[in-house]
Structure formats: C-alpha cells, structure tokens
Amino acid sequence: MTEKKRVITRRDFIRTGSCVVMGGLVGFPLIRKATGQTSEKSRVVLIRDQNVTAGYGSLKGEVLVDMLDQALATLFGTTNPAAVWREMVNPGDIVGIKSNVWGPLPTPATLEDALVERLQEAGVDARSISVDDRGVRRDSVFKKATALINVRPMRTHHWSGLGTLLKNYIMFVSAPWMYHGNSCEKLGTIWQKPHIKGKTRLNILVMVTPLFHGVGPHHFSRKYTWPYGGLIVSTDPVAADATGARIMQAKRNAYFAKNKPISPRPLHIEAADTKFGIGNSHPDRIELVKLGWEEDILI
C-alpha cells in the first residue's frame, strides 16, 4: 500500500455512524468526486407493477413490456415510447443486447424479445441486432457493435456482493478472473475499454424477483427472492446499480429483522463512481423517479 493512498476501513463507517456495507451508496462522506466524474445528477426511473409477477417463476410478459415502455418514456421525458428508441439508436446502428443467462435468475426472454422488437421498430436491421451473454466476444454483431443495451436481473453475489449492471460486462474481457480481486472492485475499468466505452445507450436492472441472499455453492434459494415487481432504467449504470443496491439492503434488513449488510461489500459500485468516473452512486447525485406500485417500495 502506498503512503498516500487513503485506506477505507470499518472504522470510517463507525465514525460516521453509517451502515458498514452500504457506506458510499447511502452518502458516506469520505469519498468525493474523481476526475472525469459527471457533475450532473443521473436520472433513474424505478417502475413497479404488482401484476407483473406472483413470485419466482411467474411472469406476465405484456405487463413487463408495458413497464419498460413507460419507464423509458419517463427517463427520456416524452410521452411517446417509440420516439425514445429513435432518439437512442440510429437505423445504421449495430446493437448488442448484453443479457444474463444465470440459470436460476436469467434476464426474462420476454424482455429480450421486446428490446429486439423496439430496436427494429426504430429502424435497426434484424441482422444488426444480437442478444448474448457468455458468447459476446465471439458474436459477430457484438464484435462490430456501435451500440449496447445492458439488461440483467439483480442478485446477491458471493464475490462481488451484488450481481449488477456493471458486473454484467465482465464477459467482454478475455480473462474475467483478473477482475475478481478485492471483491471485483475494478469492474469499472471494463467500461473504459475502447470496445465498450461510450457505446451503452441504456441500462435495465430487472428487479422483478430479485435474489437478496444466497446460499450454497449455487448461491440460490427461491426463498430469498421476493416479488418486488420492478424495473430500474437509466443511462447511468452506476446510478441504476446504486439504486438497486439500496433496495436490496433494505430488503435484507427487513427480512432478517436486523442490519444484514450485503456481503462482501459491493465495492465495485462506488469504485465505478469515485475511481473510474463511470457514473453517480450517491443518492444526492441521483434523480430517482418512481412510477407505479408504491407498497413496500423500500426506497
């Protein structure tokens, strides 16, 4: 460790009286803006519908797609969802939809299909669209992509604390394990790579039945999912992840009836903000717009 480096410890959180794990995401005062970080607030839309699911394994696709349209219209400040897509992409774009295939909680196929459909409605050729996860480095569309759409469910994760939008891009590098150090803190650097940087037009964090606690080698029990019925959308992946993380923390505290920190601490979210300047993680730099079902919203 260098002499100049400021080491964050548990002690810092004790001093400020803030929750140990979520520190930076709830306004931990020590870390401030890094070079290249935006000074503007990031808009995040959280939309919920209690009818989208009755719980894990059940999904009403048409409700989910309607939620997506509403959220995007609000995110871009229009009443016309079709106009959003025409603003977001050009007919000449080559678009990779970075999905997530994790068995117990994959990106809903309905959502993938809807994204493809909206892109085509905006004039993008079907041959210029691909949905992929683990094969993105071999996928011919992704190789030539001029635009990316990032979509995945949120879940807890043994090593990074949370499976997030930021983490979803780990498949874009040839040696993902090289980013596993210090709880995947450096995931933000992937977003700075030339074949990634500046291409992401939209981030969608699926919060329909998030996994808020993991058990066992496969880190899954449906007992630890709940029908939150939400989508979080933003052009800022850090702000979307930070918002989702706050909800996950609130759910863990409520479920376990005590402070149950996300563990390990999801360092990569605040590092993406403070070290790599990818976006905003602090609530005071996030404009959160809430739509729809408000009961047990947890934020």
Add this chain to the structure above:
Amino acid sequence: MTQNSYAISLEGLQQRLPKHVNVWNAEPPDRIFDRKTIFSYIDGGAEVYKAYNMQRCLSRRYTAPSRPVIILDIFDMGSSQDAFGVFTHDTDGEVVDVGQNACFRQGWLSFWKSRFFVSVYVEEETEAGEKAVKELARQVATTIPEKGAKPQILSRLPIKGLQTASIRYLHHPIVLNYHYYLSDENILNISAETHVALAAYKLGNQEARLLLVYYPDPEKATQSKVSFLKHYMPDADSTGAALLEDGKWVAVKIKKRLLAIVLEADSRELADKLLQSVQ
C-alpha cells in the same frame, strides 16, 4: 496450504457413490470440474472455493419423475483444513449429524469430512426432497473412510466464552470481509500463506470477536500489526488498545507469528482477558 495425502481419490469416491436415493436415481454423466472450469459451473461462487484451494469438484444429479432435481457436489479441497474452512463459510441452519460437521437449511445440506466438502441441494423444497437430501448426504459421508484434522490455529482460540458455531477459518482477505468487513484494502496481509480464525465470544453479558492471524514468519506478523495500528487504530494507547466511537474496544497483541486482534469488545476488561487467554 499443506496438501494432505488421503487414500481415497475423487474417482475412487465416485465409484462408491449411491446410484439411488429413495425414488431418485443418478442421472449420468457425472461431471468433474477443475479450478478453471469450475467458473462455468458455479457462476459467482467459484471464487470462494478457489480461495480455499479447491482442486476439483464432482457433480452428480439425481432425478425422479415429477420430483425436483437433487444436486450433489463434492469438492476435493486438497486438505481437511480447507474442507473445514469452506464449510465454515456458511453455517446457518440446523445442525445435523453427518460427516464431521453438517448444517441443513432451505433444501441444502452441507458437510465436511476428510479433505472433502459436500453439498446436497434439492431444487424445490418438499418433504420427500428434504428426506432424500439428508439420506443421500449420510450415504455419501459413509463412503469417505477417513476423518480429517481441523486447522491447528483453532487450538489457539481461548475456550472460555467461545461461540463454537461462529468459528470461521480462512486465508483470503475477501473471505474475511465477507464475514467481518474490516477494510477495503488487505491491511493484515492475509494470503494463502496465512491461517486466519475468526470467532465470537460471550462472557457473562459481554461480547466480543477475536481474530487470529498466523503468519509464515514473525516479521510478517510484525509488519501486519504495524499496518493494522496505522490504518485501523492510529489512536491506540501504548498497550495496543483503543476505544472506538461506538463505545466498543479494539485491542491487538502479537505473539511471535501470531497476531491476535479483539474486535467490538464491550469492555476493555474483556478485550484484555481475551488477549491474555490466547494460547
């Protein structure tokens, strides 16, 4: 970590595994993963097993018509110390008498025996599934002939007040942060060469945690103590103790290659007593 040599190999164990459990039948083929391919099998959790020096993992599925799948995973951890360690990564749940230690919760039973950590998981929780999980685990445990030794560092933990269910053994800083967030950086220089034990204590109505780190040499232990004092308790008194802002005490002491740290002690007396009791 020292690799213990035990007679039974993963392949040898594979041959002895049950082909049926209640109405469930083994569904071939078994799959064996190594330290590289394990990532394709358990996305996210693999780093934990690698942090405990996992060598290989054997996975077998048991299926039955209209019944949830039961997944058996046997991890060859290379040493019984690491098999015990990875078992302590998650010990929530009901204690059951399988292997050398076992826990059952939410359709998942885990146990360790010899150098193997075993996980038996039913995808849907049903009464029949739970019975089958427990039965399968018992049968697998009997196929592992030897028992293994626990990590030696556990013998340095004071007995009085020790909450045995809270014991964690590890040698990776992220695993420590998983159980007890200490710092964003590895200020204690924890590595594959160090042995770490973390445990909770309760004496009367007072509580504390004790962290023991055993280093490969005394110099590393001294450096780590200096680092801990610098980053975590720059306000420590001459005895190596400090009162934190939340009213709890932290105290540190070094004994040759062993660094002992009391965390979150309810009183100075308790912190001192624990440090004095470290073997």
